[in-house]
Amino acid sequence: NAGVTQTPKFQVLKTGQSMTLQCAQDMNHNSMYWYRQDPGMGLRLIYYSASEGTTDKGEVPNGYNVSRLNKREFSLRLESAAPSQTSVYFCASSEGWEADTQYFGPGTRLTVL
Amino acid sequence: GNSVTQMEGPVTLSEEAFLTINCTYTATGYPSLFWYVQYPGEGLQLLLKATKADDKGSNKGFEATYRKETTSFHLEKGSVQVSDSAVYFCALIDDKIIFGKGTRLHILP
Numbered sequence: 001n002a003g004v005t006q007t008p009k010f011q012v013l014k015t016g017q018s019m020t021l022q023c024a025q026d027m028n029h030n031s032m033y034w035y036r037q038d039p040g041m042g043l044r045l046i047y048y049s050a051s052e053g054t055t056d057k058g059e060v061p062n063g064y065n066v067s068r069l070n071k072r073e074f075s076l077r078l079e080s081a082a083p084s085q086t087s088v089y090f091c092a093s094s095e096g097w098e099a100d101t102q103y104f105g106p107g108t109r110l111t112v113l
Numbered sequence: 114g115n116s117v118t119q120m121e122g123p124v125t126l127s128e129e130a131f132l133t134i135n136c137t138y139t140a141t142g143y144p145s146l147f148w149y150v151q152y153p154g155e156g157l158q159l160l161l162k163a164t165k166a167d168d169k170g171s172n173k174g175f176e177a178t179y180r181k182e183t184t185s186f187h188l189e190k191g192s193v194q195v196s197d198s199a200v201y202f203c204a205l206i207d208d209k210i211i212f213g214k215g216t217r218l219h220i221l222p
Binding site: 033041044045048058090092101102106 | 158
């Protein structure tokens with residue numbers, strides 16, 4: 001039981017390049033989330049998927065897109081990376097939406113030059 | 114809108130000291146409250162939670178009580194260990210989840 005897995009662990013991009021961060025969970029959870037973590041800012045929600053087939057914007061969605069590919073997988077895409085998107089990205093999942101414990105992946109450290 | 118405010122760090126204590134990390138919140142509804150912990154190089158993991166007023170969450174010697182009258186959920190531990198060194202996040206879920214900015218804790222041997 002791997003929990004929440006993320007790939008890649010590290011990535012360096014040049015400004016304007018695109019990439020997709022992958023996330024998968026094996027806990028049969030309905031809800032999945034993408035966060036970014038920046039020094040002094042805590043965690044900020046980028047997008048979430050309350051259930052398979054739905055996605056919604058969080059606090060900081062600009063510059064990102066997501067796809068809930070199936071119940072297990074939730075990807076985050078940067079179409080044209082900017083230095084302001086340098087951050088650590090965490091994927092998380094929970095059984096439901098309301099008041100549920102979230103389980104986090106190990107994170108992807110992204111640097112945009 | 115909803116918000117979470119927690120004390121700024123870093124907090125540095127000696128082993129076996131008493132720990133308090135303050136957390137206060139604003140919410141329009143009746144949120145559930147959480148403490149998450151992040152060890153170096155890892156993702157966050159749930160430490161404890163409380164879903165209604167006067168509930169006490171506890172785990173690994175840590176505890177926090179949901180105080181509606183003071184809108185607080187302070188984290189306490191009676192005797193900290195070096196292994197407790199980490200970043201601690203207070204969070205609430207109302208219509209969506211909101212995290213505080215985190216408090217870095219250093220425990221000296």
